[in-house]
Amino acid sequence: MATIKEIASMANVSRTTVSRVLNNSGYVSEEVRKRIIKVIEETGYVPSQQAKSLRTKKTKVIGVILPTIKTETSGRLVAGMDDELSEAGYQILLANTNHEKQKEIEFLQLLKVRQVDGIILAATNVNDLLVEKIKQLDIPFVAIGQEISDVSNILYDDYQAAKDITSLFINKGHQQIGFIGVDESDLAVGMWRKKGFFDQMEEKGLSVEEAWVEQGVFNIQSGYEAMSRIIQNSNQTPTAVFAVTDRLAIGAIRWLNEHSYAIPSDMAIAGVGASELSNYITPPLTTVDYENEKAGKEAAKLILRQIEKNNKVIEKITLNYRLLERDSV
Known part of the structure; x- marks a missing residue:
């Protein structure tokens, strides 16, 4: 696979100019930008995410902790998150607790070690230990479905x-x-x-x-x-x-x-x-x-706002719901 140096040589530009195009930063004329993109497409070059992370201090990964991956609720939540996060250039790293309290704690620690840019937790069992671990994270965080103090929440009524x-x-x-x-x-x-x-x-x-x-x-x-x-x-x-x-x-x-x-x-x-x-x-x-896909979208928007503003602004959103009256009543 081609390197940035080789792409620069093939496009007859400097490595700095190639880097500006890859990172969408700094001025590059439209003619030069098109020429570099054409070379990138022809060579199939893929920038090293690890190297990019070192430069930007961002992994472009959001950790998502779910109580189970077997339900439609979880699927809809993740679908909503992915719509927003992928458009912003982020990937999702899923963790499944299978409704086990201890696994929620373990995954919080694991995702922090993995240096994700933020964590979204579809919480089930809120306890003092979980709340304390969340407070120690010091990264953008959103909880869905349960109200947790001092963090952003997406809530249902x-x-x-x-x-x-x-x-x-x-x-x-x-x-x-x-x-x-x-x-x-x-x-x-x-x-x-x-x-x-x-x-x-x-x-x-x-x-x-x-x-x-x-x-x-x-x-x-x-x-x-x-x-x-x-x-x-x-x-x-x-x-x-x-x-x-x-x-x-x-x-x-x-x-x-x-x-x-x-x-x-x-x-x-x-x-x-x-x-x-x-x-x-x-x-x-x-x-x-409860329109879970919308809940996923709103959670993703909250986490992105925290990342982009580089602060811990706390927002609480209570979503509307629809009562679907069918033949069982």
Whole structure:
């Protein structure tokens, strides 16, 4: 492969002029610029990213830490980030924690060692140790989905979305409403969605039996098992169930279909996430669309602003959502 010296010789210019074209810095006449670009294209020259990083002190890499790479939510987030970051000349380095708290800490340290220009964290379990490690990073940082103090955040209104779903059930005539949640260490999904549900029930003067409330994890099988426990343990079966994720809701629907419950006449179901599958199951699932691709784009814009301004300006953005009313309610 050609070197900068060889490209300069072939274009009959100095190495400094070639460097200016490669880095888009300094004045170069349009005629000379075209001549250099033509030589670069003919030789297939690719500048050394490592050498460029040494000169600019930028790796042009953003670390992205995800709780899982298996869901549509993660895919949409990354797609949105990539649209913005690639246009700005940045690459993404993905890290998958598989919902393990310790891995979040480990990847923060690893990405710092790799000298990424910034980190975007789709956080799940916010704890004191995680917050302390984030504060020690001293590089641009954005958290998605969980509010973390002293850093930029992209947030969803989980509390109000849960209230809206619960209100929809009530407006359809349901008073006995069950709930399938996740561990409350996940503040957004586990705590705020649960609080939104219970607050709305209380505001409407409706009680929730203990047997109607179950906890699962982030997969379909867990929703299946939780629905089974609600039905088996209830003296009076609820007429509706709110699951805090689409996967939990889809699992619940699977159990109900297998046991000859008609949806929504025997049991209404709603979830959160607007996954593609939610629109194709029988019946299509009522859910909340958080527009995750937009969240990814906004997170990328925040990290780029921090990098470009070389400061730690803190911004918090709460995104809108859409309640998609379908045939499961």
